[in-house]
Amino acid sequence: MSLPGPERFALGRVRTAIDRIDDGLVALFAARRRLAAAAGMLKRRAGVSPRDSLREQQVRARTQALAQRLALPASTAERLLDLAIADACQRQGMAVDLGQGVPLAAPVMMPPIMPSQTFPPSLAPRLLRLLPPPTRVAPLLHALPARWQRRLLEAAMARVLATPLRDGSLDFMRGRRLAIEVSDLRLRWVLELRGDRLDVVDAEPEASVRGSATDLLLLAGRLEDADTLFFQRALELTGDTELGLTARNLLERLPWESVPLGLRIALNRGARFARAARAAHRGEAA
Numbered sequence: 204m205s206l207p208g209p210e211r212f213a214l215g216r217v218r219t220a221i222d223r224i225d226d227g228l229v230a231l232f233a234a235r236r237r238l239a240a241a242a243g244m245l246k247r248r249a250g251v252s253p254r255d256s257l258r259e260q261q262v263r264a265r266t267q268a269l270a271q272r273l274a275l276p277a278s279t280a281e282r283l284l285d286l287a288i289a290d291a292c293q294r295q296g297m298a299v300d301l302g303q304g305v306p307l308a309a310p311v312m313m314p315p316i317m318p319s320q321t322f323p324p325s326l327a328p329r330l331l332r333l334l335p336p337p338t339r340v341a342p343l344l345h346a347l348p349a350r351w352q353r354r355l356l357e358a359a360m361a362r363v364l365a366t367p368l369r370d371g372s373l374d375f376m377r378g379r380r381l382a383i384e385v386s387d388l389r390l391r392w393v394l395e396l397r398g399d400r401l402d403v404v405d406a407e408p409e410a411s412v413r414g415s416a417t418d419l420l421l422l423a424g425r426l427e428d429a430d431t432l433f434f435q436r437a438l439e440l441t442g443d444t445e446l447g448l449t450a451r452n453l454l455e456r457l458p459w460e461s462v463p464l465g466l467r468i469a470l471n472r473g474a475r476f477a478r479a480a481r482a483a484h485r486g487e488a489a
């Protein structure tokens with residue numbers, strides 16, 4: 204196909220974006236399949252029928268409502284759901300039939316799971332192992348436009364670092380560039396203090412802090428301190444050590460009480476969850 208230069212260039216960019224979306228679709232299907240396996244395991248343990256046509260109707264209705272909002276044709280959404288539900292049924296060892304032929308077993312109501320109810324210890328790691336590890340989530344995150352990733356990170360930092368940004372304890376970052384690298388998610392952002400906000404910039408960093416998503420979450424959620432993580436080589440500092448160490452000290456002294464409570468709880472829960480999932484994947488007791 205011979206296209207003039209600008210069109211060829213633009214088509215290349217569009218196709219790269221399409222490839223990312225396709226990666227995201229496959230990653231999402233893989234994640235859905237694992238969750239279906241978890242649902243299957245729970246239903247088996249509870250002794251209820253694996254097929255639940257009422258739930259399937261709800262799943263389809265929700266998806267159609269979203270498809271309509273996003274101007275996706277109803278027939279496309281329907282075929283997507285046919286595929287997803289057939290895959291879930293197959294994963295749970297059911298005959299794949301989308302309700303057109305064999306009559307379905309009557310749906311069985313499952314007892315609601317109470318918030319205080321926790322999974323028995325033997326079940327939790329098995330369920331957690333069904334979640335995709337961060338390396339599998341990476342293609343999904345890469346499907347998000349870089350601009351959105353930046354905005355999310357900038358908004359999160361503005362909240363977490365509101366107090367040090369106001370009281371000047373971040374002034375050492377002015378004009379300096381520090382990178383945060385999430386190794387297993389293959390993400391890297393270079394941060395610079397501009398005015399009264401930390402911006403994600405397109406430039407080479409002077410220093411980098413590198414760690415896995417779980418270790419960085421453990422640090423942010425205050426479940427692990429920076430020294431321990433550096434000592435275990437779970438966190439790595441490269442480049443200008445002084446800048447890196449000053450940033451680390453600031454993290455350590457971060458007035459945690461000034462971080463909004465909801466965010467603190469979310470970080471703490473997220474970090475605990477990531478730690479338990481990692482332990483389950485490694486086959487350790489969490």
Ligand SMILES: C=C(O[C@@H]1C=C(C(=O)O)C=C[C@H]1O)C(=O)O
Binds near residue numbers: 238259262291292
């Ligand atoms: C995943 C489940 O198992 C089956 C598959 C469903 C789905 O793919 O959404 C929904 C109901 C069940 O027939 C479930 O019960 O939630």
